Amino acid sequence: MIYITLNGEKFFLKKEVSIENFLTLNNIIKNNIVIEINKVIITKNLWGKKIIKNNDIIEIITAVGGG
Amino acid sequence: MCLNLNNKSYKSRLIIGSGKYKNIEETKSALTASGAEIITVAVKRVNIGQNQKEKNLLDYIDPSKYKILPNTAGCYSADDAVRVSLLARELVHDNLIKLEVLKDKETLLPNEKETLIAAKELVKLGFAVMVYTTVNIKLAKDLEKIGCIAVMPLGSPIGTGKGIINSSNLKKIIHNSNVPIIVDAGIGTASDATIAMELGCDGVLLNSAIAMAENPIIMAEAMRYAVISGRKAFEAKRMKISDIAIPSSNKKNAIS
Numbered sequence: 001m002i003y004i005t006l007n008g009e010k011f012f013l014k015k016e017v018s019i020e021n022f023l024t025l026n027n028i029i030k031n032n033i034v035i036e037i038n039k040v041i042i043t044k045n046l047w048g049k050k051i052i053k054n055n056d057i058i059e060i061i062t063a064v065g066g067g
Numbered sequence: 068m069c070l071n072l073n074n075k076s077y078k079s080r081l082i083i084g085s086g087k088y089k090n091i092e093e094t095k096s097a098l099t100a101s102g103a104e105i106i107t108v109a110v111k112r113v114n115i116g117q118n119q120k121e122k123n124l125l126d127y128i129d130p131s132k133y134k135i136l137p138n139t140a141g142c143y144s145a146d147d148a149v150r151v152s153l154l155a156r157e158l159v160h161d162n163l164i165k166l167e168v169l170k171d172k173e174t175l176l177p178n179e180k181e182t183l184i185a186a187k188e189l190v191k192l193g194f195a196v197m198v199y200t201t202v203n204i205k206l207a208k209d210l211e212k213i214g215c216i217a218v219m220p221l222g223s224p225i226g227t228g229k230g231i232i233n234s235s236n237l238k239k240i241i242h243n244s245n246v247p248i249i250v251d252a253g254i255g256t257a258s259d260a261t262i263a264m265e266l267g268c269d270g271v272l273l274n275s276a277i278a279m280a281e282n283p284i285i286m287a288e289a290m291r292y293a294v295i296s297g298r299k300a301f302e303a304k305r306m307k308i309s310d311i312a313i314p315s316s317n318k319k320n321a322i323s
Binding site: 066 | 088108110116124125135137154159252273274275
């Protein structure tokens with residue numbers, strides 16, 4: 001089992017997966033988001049290669065209303 | 068006549084926020100009615116488990132018509148503001164950022180020290196920084212000197228709608244500045260925006276004044292004209308104030 005922190009919440013995965021697969025498996029819309037793992041931004045072209053590991057801290061960010 | 072920011076020219080001197088609207092459709096209608104060409108957005112976590120059909124704010128704003136201005140709202144330290152700015156740059160593929168580092172959750176006033184540290188770092192990283200600040204004359208100049216492209220002093224605290232509470236300092240900041248000065252926060256109604264522009268501000272940034280009005284779309288339109296009106300009055304250079312009454316009608320050939 002892989003334990004991660006996703007947007008501040010504890011989350012677990014059955015096995016290591018790429019970011020791309022992680023987003024698909026969790027029904028997360030892939031447009032207009034930015035991914036940060038352990039405070040490093042992972043650009044979209046690396047989503048297929050970058051594997052989510054145990055204890056990773058993942059932030060998935062988008063734009064919302066604000067002044 | 069135009070507002071020049073980051074090598075781009077804008078016809079409207081009004082910048083609006085996208086927060087607190089009932090829904091994205093209302094945000095879009097207000098944006099259209101306001102005539103603004105720049106709209107601020109916040110950079111926040113995605114709602115995990117979202118509905119796949121749920122529209123994202125960025126899907127509603129045509130990037131060929133509007134400039135998206137991400138902010139660092141919710142940051143209380145320079146480190147956090149830099150981190151959010153980097154995420155924002157990746158999200159909208161642009162180096163323009165509204166830097167906002169706050170002191171505390173009660174007053175929502177800018178943290179001057181952290182704002183200055185963050186601004187320096189962001190300029191170094193190649194950002195075009197529009198910085199939210201207090202009405203502090205020296206700090207405004209320091210932020211300009213380190214390379215911010217616009218300095219944005221508050222009218223009054225965020226969300227209060229109290230208008231321009233320190234017009235004398237604001238005037239001094241405008242007078243001393245070589246970069247656009249944009250009043251950000253505190254505008255409550257159209258006359259507040261007009262006053263800011265009459266003082267010589269280059270623009271006005273507001274959110275709650277439109278979003279929290281009973282009719283946001285009509286208020287958006289009011290703000291559009293308020294900013295135009297204030298700017299024109301500033302350019303026209305107002306009449307001198309007199310302590311004595313002076314008749315407007317010609318005194319010659321009076322009947323009595």
